[in-house]
Amino acid sequence: MPATATEALTAHWRARGISPSSLSFAPDGTLSASDRHLTADAATLASAEMAAGDGAELVDEPLELGEELGRGGMGVVHLARQGALRREVAVKQLFDEERGLANLLKEAWVGGHLEHPNVVPVHTLAVGPRVVMKRVDGTSWRALLREAPAPGEDRLGRHLGVLSSVCDAIAFAHARGVLHLDLKPDNVMVGAFGEVYVLDWGLAAGHGPACPPWLPRASSLRAIAGTPDYMAPELAMGEGARIGPWTDVYLLGATLHEVVTGRPPHQAELPIQKLYQAYVSAPHPYGPDVPAELAALLHRAMHVEPSARFADVAALQDALRSFTAHREAAAFAEEARAAIDALDDVTPEGEALDEAAFFARLGACRFALREAEAGWPEHPDLPALERRLAERLAGHAMRLGRLELAEATLASLDPPHAALRARLDALLEEGRAARAHVAALEAMAHAEDLDAGHRFRSRLAIVLGALFVVINLVMGWAERAQVVSLGYPEMLATGLVSLALLGPFGVWQRRLVFLNRANAAIWWVCIGTFFAVQGLWVLGAHAEIPFRDALALTPLFYLLAFGAVTMLVSTRFFVSPLLQVPTAIAAALAPEHVYEIVGVGGGLGAAAIGLVYLAPRAVRA
16 A cells, blocks of 8 residues: 555545544444444434434334344344234344434434335334334345355356345435445345345435435535445545445445455455555456456446446446346357357368258357347457358358358458468369369260250151152062153152252251251261262263162162261161161162162161160160
């Protein structure tokens, strides 16, 4: 403690007529001289009230006293039975009526004035004098603070709930013009069912326009009052003009300090040293286990300057509610942090990713982040957690081959993630190359695929083969029957007629005829063979080769044509060229039947191609 601070406080005391050597501390460290009355004015006012009989009539009610519940410096509290109402009550009576009457009256009047669920109800003032109060069956808050937390218990949350109830009582008291001025865990009782009661209003003082006329005002304080372990600077100075609702705000902050750290804020070997500490009220250094928001709340509540504290208890409560909501959000943020880290544990790098497990954990991450954002949209860690989740999602999406998901996720990052972007670009380029390769392979397969349009071409080949057979059989019969005489001119005319009929049809159905390379090759060979045969007729006529000899050569053309199809397109067409070998031999040996032989051989070769087209793929393969 700097010497200047102790000198300044001592100077304040001298100005108020207070001598440090005259301070009387109780065994528990409280100032016993001020533990049961505020000022001499309080005793004077209370005595005058009693003498005038104004509101101080005592009820003569029979009370059956029972066991002792507790005792203090001025009196004792007994369990008693109130016969008229058949209930158990607590009764407080004095050791010395002359010394403690003013305090007893003030406590009773304050209790009657503050009808609130968190203030022990005062039933009546009985002859004795005795104060008849509600019996509170519970435990001191200090005792609860000393208990070890149960497994899984939210210790801080539990005690923040108690403090919230204490704040409710004090806010109500301030609205009724009453200051407590001695708030601490010892003066709070927690009932068996969670009820919270603020006790010991012996130092209560009035403040503001709502102050009851029988209660001395805090501004009249001319002594040091309170408990040094928790005392506000203005209480340590003993200067009533500085005391107000902000003083109770300080005491609530000091109580919260003990909830958080396990000890009161002013720690020293001697009580008078604690008074010096209260006067200085230096900010406490809170460790990393205390959330920054809570530490800031404590610093503000216990600020040495009253104007820098919370404006009132309601403002302190708002800050506590905000911290509680943020605390839950912070817990969700921590859960999200752990879940994001666990995403990497689904499947180690280099192994196949368990997609179901990954997306299940991803859902848990997103839920925790949504809850954190709902409770605390301005949580400082949320942007970083969102980014980490997006980075993990993008990385794992790339492992799963979900590149569109990875790209959409990376697009949401600002600034971009250079390494992941480069990795995704490389994968996208690989994908484009792979797709191009697959497309090329598919194009090649399509070009050689005889299944493409196979039904149309199969039927066309069979029909044309059958027509070829029929036409040649009719021509052979007609010539032998001397119906017509056939030669080069007639065959050229037949070719022109065939071209005139089939040419437009081929143009109309060219998409099916020339669907791919394999099919087009067949038809180009057929077209080439047709014109080659027509050329044979022209050449034969010019060279004056007997017509039947030229006709007997046509199976060789068909042999070459079907052989080319078999070699260029598919060996599955091998039957067609094989059929032309016996056709050529038979045509040479039996020229009188050359029409029938050529027609049947050529027609069967075309039909054989159609049948190969028509057969199921498995058979043809």
